[in-house]
Amino acid sequence: MENKELLKELSLAHAPSSREDKLYALIKEKFSAFGEVTIDSMNNIIIHKEGNARGKVMVMAHADEIFLLVTEILNNGVVKFKGVGVDPKSLVAQEVIIHGTKDILGIINIVKDINKAVTSNDLIIDTGYSKENLEKIIKIGDFITIKGKFVELLNSNVACKTIDNRGSIVAMYQCAKELQNIQHDLDVYFVCSCQEEVGHRGAKIATYNLNPDIGIAIDTTFDSGELGAKDRENIIGNGPVICHGPNLHHKLNKKIMFIGDKYGIPYGVEVEPGNTGTDAWDIQVSRKGVPSMLVSIPIKHMHTPVELVNINDIKNTGKIIARFIENLKEDELEELLCF
Structure with a gap:
């Protein structure tokens, strides 16, 4: 219920590209229990959850809407x-x-x-x-x-505007909750990025400034059920989707899928041989390069006023990323991040 209520608040808020500061008060209220919440000059909203200071992992979900x-x-x-x-x-x-x-x-x-x-x-x-x-x-x-209307449907499904990408912010919230009582080696930077819908501009700035060892983008992807995308197998209710392709780091993908199997967290896979069209595209090429992942939440009716998502997919997205971060160890990073 907590995730659903947060999704409702975030989705019904109005924060188009370059006006993401409209979400700052709400995000600060919800995330301040996990660490310091700041906003940069581009309107990236950043939550720093301290670990054991043995590296940095950035988890990013764009805050802007069409x-x-x-x-x-x-x-x-x-x-x-x-x-x-x-x-x-x-x-x-x-x-x-x-x-x-x-x-x-x-x-x-x-x-x-x-x-x-x-x-x-x-x-x-x-x-x-x-x-x-x-x-x-x-x-x-x-x-x-x-204007938008939040509609609760059967089987843990809901529909509203801006599920892309406020649903991913809720997944970050779930991730932060999961990590709250866990000792993790790497510091975690949760970033609600700006201007993704007009060119991933916030991702460029935030990644450069934070200079993380690992970058994880959370976004939405197309459901492949009836009336959905036929070039993939992403079923609403079957968990997050791990994207594979040159934009993404194959060892990180292998590890997060191992984590999903180990902890019984459902997930799917999809393939993107070119530009993923997400913040991951720009995270990867910041500074000297950042090993990157893209974990997506399947939705229906993308970029319409009635985007549809399953609440359990949001929860499981947060859970699989949290367990992934929990299992990142400083002495394994060099080998893990080497191609």
Whole structure:
């Protein structure tokens, strides 16, 4: 229940790329029991959980969400916009919040009947304001986010906006809880990274500054069930997914899968021969190179207002990473991290 309530709070918060500071107070409240919570100049939120100071492992989950931006204010309180990462066809009839000098509620609609695929150019936001009054509150360039609704479904499934990637922050919280009463050799830096959705910018900065021995990115991946991705076998409810490919360190992957088997924590595997499209891509090439892993939570309906996840997958993601960290020993690091 604790994880579900935290996921609800995080998912219903509004923190688009470059506005991750909007989550700082909530994350500080929830994570301060585990260590010092700070925020850097880029809006990366960092929690330092002390170990035995025999190395550093960074666990990263991006905090930002996909968003829209105001591009034009028309007559009758109508707003035009551009989106980042949003599937336009999922936006029709959605409630959104325009973040001006105060928050304005709006409804997205189609400009006119069309017989083609919907693009953002075909959509408008109706606010009910006059243009004159609206221009006193919002301006071109203001952020827009989905209002969102948290829905509890059967079999420990829930749906909401921004499960990508607030679900992964909850997994980090679970990991921190698991480690709270465990002696671990490496210091742990939990990073809620900024601007992943627009180019993994926070990952670049945080990894460079922290210079960890190991970097672990937590993100979401596509479920492969009915209506899901057919190029993989990621089933919601079957645990986290360990990604394999050149972006990821094969010995670390082997170790975390051993840990899953040892402790009876379910997991799946997927393959990405190129860019994983996650913070792991930039973690790997920071400074002299950082051995990296990508542990993903399978979800349905990614980048829509109704992303669906299984709460147990979030919990098991945190558990497998915690057990992995517990089993990292200083005298084994050199051999483990050598290709």
